[in-house]
Amino acid sequence: MTNLSKTQRIRKEVVWTDGGVVACQHRKAAEVGAAVLAAGGDAMDAAVATSFAVGVVEPWMSGPMGGGMMTLWRADDQRAEVIEFGMRAPAALDVADYPLEPGRQAADLFPWTRVRDDRNIYGATSVAVPGTVAGMALAHQRYGRKDWADLLAPAVALADQGMALDWYSSLLIASGARQLARDPDAAALFLADGQWPDIAGWTTATDARLDQRAHAATLRRLADHGPQDFYDGATARMLVEDLRAKGGCLSLDDLRDYRATAAVPRTVRYRDAVIHAPSGLSAGAALVQTLQQMQGAFQPGDAPSAASYGALAAGLGEAYRDRLAQGGDTGESPRAPACTTSFSVVDRHGNMVNVTQTLLSMFGSHVVSPQTGMLLNNGIMWFDPEPGKPNSLAPGKRCLMNVCPTVGQVGDRMFAIGASGGRKILPAVANLVSFMVDFGMDLEAAFHTPRIDASAASGTVMDEDLPPDVAHALAALGQVTTARRTVHPYAFAVPAGVMRAAGRNCGATEIMSPWGDAVSEGEISLPTA
Template structure:
């Protein structure tokens, strides 16, 4: 049952250009990266600028206090690579500080057994060692062509101005008001008198902005002192002081020991395409398994069909069951806010990257570090608090992430894409990969095509616009719940991608994201 219009149509135009393109969940972040491309920067330079800018204009999704991965393609060397910068549990973490309530389930993304007081979800006890800054540092060391400080300059300028609070920002903040009010510094940053921001009347044009000057000051310090200051210098001291003052166990040793790493991706030949899925503790292994099963399950026709969608649902279900058994992960509720951000970059030389970075939950731990002005992650929630499982909580352990940034080549086209949305990420990436590799779709067609999700729970979530024969065939495999693509919450993940063909580039973002856009270096 839905209150939404049945006649409204939403589309986003995809424009091809000979210049570079950045596709991001927030247009301002994409503009920051595109400006770096216009100044002659590499795709990696643009990605670093976009990463820090996204942490300002979408502070509840990602930022320096989070973690993630990037998968990149170097056109000149014809080489793919993954840079891993996931979060870790602090070494001083004591599992006994997370007592279980066996009769209850946790209330956020993962239905783990509940921890008393939700200490693994909210507050300083949910904070893991952040990795995003180290990831950007390593990418810059390996492939950057512009000064580090120049790449942080756009984010600093955005933070000085402060994020514009429009209707969408107000909606997101309103969805988390109760938890934000529990932390004095989060309440001071995001709320007004303990309530969500007021955007005035229906027709008002008055603007208001978050006060992110402390965030700007921290970024300025990071630009001047370098990335290691975040882990070994003044910024590290501020982070640890703030977290420990609020009851967390993050230490200076945890930060000083952290390093990102570069690794070979999981590369697979899929029909006539080559897909480079991410390495490490990502959803890369499950994407590879999904594609292998799909390749054997059906022969592509001219367009997606009941057969192809059902093969996708079956492959995703099998991949998730394997992940449950061997990786210790578990399911989510059918709908949730997209929490994480993803962006893709292609430059005029054909270098490509997708970065998927996150605080984990929307607003992370709902705790702000007052000395840095930044939201902290809640990476501890990624672990199963029940002992004796592959993904059980333990000191110093790496977080198992759902993210799946990929690059690939199919039908004379190269592409980079990823998605945000927790367990829904894999399904979105698999849908889009199939649309491109199986049916020869360009980016615009693929991003407007209805998708399915089969990320656990024994139910297939299907776009309500799919033909009836597709829905009926899916129902023969598993119970089907139809859903509409909306701006909040998201029944499906939120992708962003770029594509290159014959020396020309384009980008696309999820059609329902009101902030998301692809921006070329030409403006």
């Protein structure tokens, strides 16, 4: 049963341009990155600026207190690279502080055994060592051309102004209000008298905004004193003080010892394409495994078919079973390295990057650090709380992330794609890769084509717009549930991508996202002297 219209159709226009493009889950952040490109910045300059900007305008998805990964392409030497900035468990973490409740399943993204009081999901005990600032700093050091402070300046300005509260932001805040109310600082930032913000009548415009002045002050300090202030300066001390006061175990040593790393991607040939999947503790290994299984499972035709969707679902199912059994930080070279934000950038020279960064759950730990004004991650939830497994919770371990920033080349087309959506990320990226490689779609066609999601152990979720023969093929693998693409909640992940062909660029975002957009540098008017 559904109350939703059966006749409504939503599309997003994809425009090709000679200039650079930023595709992001929030248009304001995309405009920030596009302005950097228009001012002569590299794709990586735009990515750094977009990262900090989107942490202001979409603060429940990502920000400096989170972690993630990026996969990039350098056009001059035809080389892909990954920068890993995932979270880690604090060194002082005590597994005994996370007692299990056997027979009960966790309340959020993963099918773990429940921990008493959800201490691994909510509150200061769920916070892992953040890596986003270190990741942006390393990327800027290796590829940036613009001054670090100049790249943070737009985010500072956005935070000084405060994020605008519209119907969509109020809907998302309402979805987390119960847990946000438990932390006084989160409640003060996001709620009004313990409830979601009042945006007046449903036909009335509003100019209500979040008070993000503390967030702005932190960004200004990082701009003035550099990224290391986050790990060994005033910002680090504020963060540790706030977390310790709320019962967390993060230490200054955890922050001082943190390092982002540059790594070689998992590169694989898939049919006539070369795919650069992310390294380390990501969904990269599962993407490679899925594509390798799909390669021999069907022959591409003119359009996706029951056979192609069935092969995709089978490949994803096997990859997820393997990932859950064997993925994790074992202290050795990993075999395989949620709500989240993902954005892609391509500049006029063909350099491109997808950045996928996250607090993990929407609103992360649902705890705000009052001195920094920022939401904190709940990266501890990434670990299986049961002992004796590769991904079991332990002090100092790296988190096994779902992120899958991917760069690919098929014919004369290059693309950089990623998605947000926890375990739904891998299926979204695999769907899009298949659409573009197996069926020759451009970015616009791929982003509008119905997808499937095979990230749940219970079966496959299929877009209701797909024909019955697809449902029949998927039913051979297990239970099939139909769903439609909606604004909230998302039955499928929320992708963002850019593409380059014949020296021209375009970008696309999830068609159902009311905030997501692709912005070209040509749309930005820079002030004249």
